[in-house]
Amino acid sequence: MPYYPNLEAExxxxxxxxxxxxxxxxxxxxxxxxxxxGKESGFPVAYAFKLRNELFPGLxxxxxxxxxx
Numbered sequence: 098m099p100y101y102p103n104l105e106a107e108x109x110x111x112x113x114x115x116x117x118x119x120x121x122x123x124x125x126x127x128x129x130x131x132x133x134x135g136k137e138s139g140f141p142v143a144y145a146f147k148l149r150n151e152l153f154p155g156l157x158x159x160x161x162x163x164x165x166x
Contacts, residue, residue: 100135102165107153121151135164 099105108114115133119126122144132140140148140162149158 099133100164101133101162103163104161113152
């Protein structure tokens with residue numbers, strides 16, 4: 098189960114893959130997977146904002162990165 102289900106859903110709708118996020122943020126796909134699965138304490142704030150600003154500007158950061166219940 099993804100730690101950020103809203104982010105996963107928005108990525109799927111937009112056709113964005115984890116490797117695309119990795120390239121955008123200058124990280125490895127393994128790092129992105131670890132963040133998206135809630136390992137390593139999740140997305141660092143600066144990277145979360147960059148991802149939102151670049152790919153999902155119409156969404157709030159709270160909505161996009163709301164953790165799974």
